[in-house]
Amino acid sequence: MDQIWIVLKSEFLRRVRSRWFVLTTLLGPIVMVALTVLPGVITAFAFDRGGRTVAVIDETGRLTPIMQTLAGDQFELVPQQDRSIAEVRQAVIDGEYEGYLHLTAGVMEGTSPVTFYSPDGGGLSIRRSIQDLIDQAVQRQRLLEQDAPPEVLDILNANVGLDMVKLNEEGEEEADQSLAISAVGFVMGFIIYFAVFIYGGTVMYAVIEEKASRVVEVVISSVKPFNLLMGKLLGVGAMGFLQMVLWLVLIVGGATALGFVASASMDPATLNLPADASQQQVMEAANLTLPDISPVVYVWFLLFFLGGYFLYASLFAAIGSAVEQQQDAQGLTFPLTFLVIIPILFITFIIESPNSTLSVVLSMIPFFSPILMVVRVAVSDVSLWQVLLSYSLLIGTFVGSVWLSSRIYRVGILMYGKKPSIADLIKWSRYA
């Protein structure tokens, strides 16, 4: 135990003090926050982008003024009474306008369509904003023509927000965040996937380096190979665990802060929210918040991360002990890589039907559960017995894999010369 502790401490400290650790710990969340929050920010600001100049050929003769009012600074609508369609078309091609809108006479009666012509075919966001604009303008104009009282117009003008509410088993109502929660499940699954690879790889390279530099024979004249292996696994694991916790703190904190700042500069109306919407609501609507996730999910995330790490890292270490340089490891790591990739293929399926029989079975298999059970726990309410059973199976398997790996490791670190095959590794594990 004493020796494991010395090895653990040394492995942990030399990694945590490294430039690599500091850089990845700080930059990781920035990249991740950027990836989660940026799409929201970009979409939100894209709607706001003013300064689009659009020509309007208005055959109804009465829609343009009302559209100009409604558009605000989103579009500048320029009526074209004096120009022929051909001239307007040429002006658009020359870049004078971004496009032109042809309102045929039948628009008010709904008998003919509106057409938007633009050199680049427009885009989804333009299409939606123009569509909204015309719908509203036509509606307003029709009401005006029917002499509707101003109160009615006010009521219609008020923005209506749509709140999605999910009913859960306890009968409580929860705000439905299914999209955001799916994203979190997806992200957590992928983080574990990367973590298993990166930290498992770290252990493997540490073992290879120790063997290649030949320092290992000195070390095992002081330490039992099992203790050396355990110290390494625990030391790198502690480093990984610390990094995960720091990342969670930085991501949750960073995303909240960033979302807060971004949402403060947004107009609720562009997000179809009532004008007096709280900042929290604005942030949610703009996709700028992390959905609120039960702390239990984070706990399982960390526990399954550790389980998956020990399972895979111990096997990576066994492979590392058998080779003398990194390139030689590739052939041997392939089966492991394959095992880690399989659950990734099922993530989408699990998010869509987290409680189907296939999902339940897959999330029980120890080689998959670190990723798939975490996804299930994140996106749905998984009964406790299932999580516990899955975790127990994982613990049992990693105890077995650590044992097997230590048997291969103790022989492998002293083997130089020929490149071993998987069959050799199995043979070594049977040595007395």
Next chain:
Amino acid sequence: MLTVDAVTKRYGSFTAVNAVSFEAQPGRILGLLGPNGAGKTSTIRMIAYITAPDKGAVRFEGKPVGRWSQERMGYLPEERGLYKKLKVGQQLEYLATLKGLTTADARQRAHQWLERLGGADWYDKRTDELSKGMQQKVQFISTIMHEPDLLILDEPFSGLDPINATLLTDVIQELKQDGRTLLFASHRLESVEQLCDDICLISQGQIVLDGGLREIKRRFGRDTVIVEFEGSTAFLDEIEQAGLAEVLRQRLHRAELRLRPGILPRQVLEVVLRHVDDVIRFESVEPPLNDIFVRVVQDQQGQEAIPEDITL
């Protein structure tokens, strides 16, 4: 005292060490000598408690080796290295705490030894910034800084320049005078002759000869003659044909001969004097360890057991 008692180690169907027994006494240096592949490293690994023998036992001070003996042992393997990216100080502290030293003790002794071996300012340097020779010294410090009672040095001089080799020899002599048990392994039989008190010749996993170096040399007698001369080498043929001696090695102006039983050196000298222009040196000596090794192996295991890199 270190006792290796009828130890056998097999790897698959290959027997690396076959019923090997020897003893190493405190205050003496035992040379475990033999060509590459003879089973030296396999034997050492069992003494170092890195591997376990299939048969037999290794005892230190009467008790089977184990974790306890590892703490009192310093091992410098033939294939050695350090953590390249660690600082010299971190490296020495880590390896010494694994031997049971406290961090404070380890730090103090690391400084002491670095100072003694001329590396006072290496403590905070990264190991791969040091030259090869400096790294060898750091490696050696890591082997002895916990003051081991049993010291196992496998090819300790390989890669060392003469100055550092002398420095190392001094420390080794000091440790010997301190009453520590030293085990010394090498395939370069000549290079260790001056250093060893006892030797143990190993070939094909078996001990072919062991005992005190002086006593062994005496046993083989002064039957070797070294001749340095000017002139033709034709006399060598005559000596062989006359059955006086066997030519072991010959160069342009130098030859090593082994006298046939009952032949006196002066009988050879007479032939030499008849043929050469001049004699520069004629000396009757004890056979070099290499020759003893070859003779013993030839007797016990046959001609084919002699590796090609050992010249007759």
